[in-house]
Amino acid sequence: MTPDAEWDEGSPERLYVLTGGRSGSEETGLDLVTLIMARTAPRIGMQPEHESILRVCQSPLSVVEISAHLELPVSIVTVLLADLLAEDHVEARTPVPSLPDIDIIKAVIHGLQNL
């Protein structure tokens, strides 16, 4: 196996600690573009990353935007969001339909034409 010194800035370990050692996000059902909105205000004593998510999600923000603003990989943000969802601190809005429905296609065309 790899000596730790080979690893860039210890970043994987840091991320591992942030998620409490968990990985994998398949069960949360969150898409990159699922819109997240805070339901509660950040509270003292929260894990700082949870607090940051609540702070940036005062208005709806997609999972991938949260990742970009917090400079954390999507895979990590998803795990952190699962915690917040479990405790009702955030809401995840309607997931993207898996098959584009004709009404959505029309809405996108209409929206683009009006740009």
Next chain:
Amino acid sequence: MDSRTSETVGPRSEDALPSSATSAVKIVIVGGFGVGKTTLVRSVSEIRPLTTEETMTQASVSVDDLAGVERKRMTTVAMDFGRISLNDELVLYVFGTPGQQRFWFLWNGLFEGALGAVVLVDTRRLEASFDVLGRLEESQTPFVVAVNAFDGAPSYADEELREALDLADDVPLLMCDARSRESSKDVLLSLMRHLYSLAMTSEATT
């Protein structure tokens, strides 16, 4: 770099989505390095394009290493994206991602649920698109091909391009200038019109 503190991390207030925003869809722009993906994203996005990164460890065996030890290398893959509010409820995200398919697993969720894809092509490096086109066909992701017209790049007749890229007749092919907002908008619209006709066709046959 700006000097924002952690207190102000997040979208600028003018970039905040209205609380009425309830659902989002995505379109993926794929293409080789330097083909203009981020330029196109920037041309249509209402926010300054953002970047998200994913890191992976890659096992690699160094041939020169006497012990032949397996090492792991960290690779970071970045993905740029932008956003367009289509109406009060619906938001469109446009992602630019590298064409090399060895990176795609990092974005497992990227093509899943995507409306479709735009393959951005540079006529000087057509072969950079072969992987992507094959993969999209395999995964049955609807797509259009947009040729970013670089100054000085050779221009070909549509038929020549179709043949070189082995494109099916029903895949839209168009020229664009990724620097132009109108042109980039047209690229997205051509994908959406393609999706519309596919949806109408499938409705007619069921």
